[in-house]
Amino acid sequence: MKQAPSNISRRHFLKISSLAGGGVLFGFEMLANATAETVADAPLFSPNAYLSIDPQGIVTLMAPNPEIGQGVKTSLPMLLAEELDVDWNKVVVTQAVFDKEKYGNQSAGGSGAIRGRYEPIRKAGAVARQMLVAAAAQTWNVPEQECSTESGFVLHKASGKKLSYGELASKSASMPVPDNIKLKDPKDFKIIGKRINNIDNKGILTGKPLFGIDTRREGMLFCMVSRPPAFGKKLKSFDDTETRKIPGVKNVVRTDTVVAVLATNTWAAKKGRDALKVEWEDAGKLESTTEHIAAFKDLVQQKSDKPDRNDGNVEQALTSAKKVMESIYEVPVLSHAPMEPINFFADVKDGKADLYGPTQVPGKAISDVAKALGIAEANITLGMPRQGGGFGRKLRADNVVEAAQISAAAKAPVQMLWTREDDMQGDFYRPNGMYRYQAAINANNELDGWYLNAVALNAGRAAASENFPAGALANYRCDSHGVQSNIQTGPWRAPTHNSIGFAEQSFLDEIAHELKKDPIAFRLELLEKAKTSPVGKVSYDVEKFKSVINLVSQMSNWGTNTPGRFKGFASYYSFNTYVAEVAEVSIVNGKPKVHKVWAAVNCGQVVNLSGAENQVQGAIVDGLGHAWYSEITFDKGAVQQKNFNSYKMMRMADAPPEVEVQFVATNEAPTGLGEPALPPIAAVVCNAIFAATGKRIRKLPFGNSLTQNA
């Protein structure tokens, strides 16, 4: 047996091994190559930053990424447990703090956590398992190949010997790190792909302090903030005479941008905030949605000098067409409105910052605070509680910086909390957009040309030019424009896709009806063209696309209708995942009722079946609700919807009682899942409404469109 050298420090080892699961592409090879390096002085067995086993056999698994409701506090540790070969019911899951050396990319966005960490995290678990096996083999003086593992034990079946991971923990720490890491064959998975309940269910359902807003620290003051009433306004001056008279108010401070009231409880802070007399001054244009829409209408008629994509000659196809179809689609501004209002705890003193609260980007939060306060990043710690939703809102670290600036100004630990009105008026909104489609139908009654002219507020990317049916058509062009605005916009669950999915999938339905073709058969026909005679780059996998379309067609009995009910269909590819959905709708007193939605998903290997299904169901109902009711408008820079009484959200009564989800069976590596089921649903339901009523909805929210057309 190889003797472990003792001159490699544990710290050095951790540094190397931490790269393993950190999302660094080649990080794991570094670990794999560190053959002879060992952990010599470990009190417990912790071969990397992701897990530890103590001599009592308690297995602790780290959840490296922030939990915003996407389920990674459960699913990422499941990957570790699978390869480590332990009972899920016996593990302890702990949320990691931010530590980029140990954990690499710890953000929550782009449906990326599982995609980026699937293999590295499994390897981190497999390394530990192999070291436990080596320790047992050495103890028994048998070859490692004769040993196996099961539920936290190493077994030597030939002799009937058995040792628990706890008993092996100390010895395992001195085993050489294996250089040839073998991952389980998916057919042997005992945890991956199974239904595992949310790790925090018990805490959530008994009211434990899991969220940032629940933070309570010694000496902490509750803080509310007076923020500009409109985009284009900034703080001029304030008078806090009345505020300071309110019992419980301890301090009033200002930063460059806001006035903060600090008090011994939230209510005093809010009353104090509301009692401030603040003077705001104009600092920029005060813009209105009506002006944006007018600019959109102009731009969608204009050609771009640089098309996003331009195959064949779409102008010629349109000129020589037997028929040209043209439709303009429109989507409104949306707010993220995560259920937990914006907040953060900050304690800034002696050149150090202690931060705790909801953010999707802990790394960015630290660097933004470091810059804003002139503190070294090394002197900033950031803890990540469970978060009451993200949806993209917390990809900006404005709340972290604001709390840190207030703590620094007040020289006190503070919990800054926004009201819902603050949140709805100070968001980084989903931009509104307009999409003008033209389709050329040739003499053979075929779709021969497709021209999308897209515009969106502050658009970095107004369209998704590589989307199907690009690649299936000889003549395809996509132009995009932006209207620059001082109204803050940002990513909202499935950015760009959430708008374009509605427009594109509705227009495809229009064309299918024009051609008198079944909407599903029409898609399959186009996909076949993309396969047999592709034009330009094809950015989607035709077979995977077909797999979900065919599956949902079967699931929903497409082609047959219950009397009085009508079906709509759409499919969409985003974040490397394919989704096809069907909705069944009836119209009751002029109002749609969605009876059921079927969804077929190809997202590679499903990690947590319960969590994955929950994400798909949630994304569908979330997307449906926003398409149905939600709209933000601006008047002279001010948001006109301030709370849930005017910014309507989906509630139980309109939610489809059933959303049936099936995943295409595959062992390919997982792709994104937090977002991909959302983009198609608006079109699915609007296409069903068309089937039911003959009314084509081209403007969201469709609740308004239906009323206005009635």
Place this chain on the structure above:
Amino acid sequence: MATYTITINNKKHTVDVLPDTPLLWVLRDELNLVGTKFGCGIAQCGACTVLMNDNAIRSCSYPVSAVGTNKITTIEGLSENGDHPVQKAWDEMDVPQCGYCQAGQVMAAVALLKRKPNPTDEDINAAMSNICRCATYVRIRKAIHIAAGNASK
């Protein structure tokens, strides 16, 4: 400031707060019962739902001065070990995503089941007006039927 003695989870508490303080902030800031959540402040979303006697109320818009001798139950006091049938059904259906609104949803469901032990889908539509931003409504509905003993997963 004024003093109020209120009964929360079968225990009497005396607090000294501004009379217009909503019950929500008394629970969260004075009594450290943070399971009841702030969502909108205007009784729209239901994240702050607690029971007053057997009825669901929205504590963000209910002043502490109006509580009087009514008995308040929060999520922390719903059961000793988190094993109330509604809590168990929520876990069985694995309802929560982010989990933030679920304490309020559970309390609203408890009040519904006290009034209607065997609710229909229409009863659920009428009673469950709380917002779940993750949109877990499909599972919430099933969990209520399970808690009522009328369904299995």
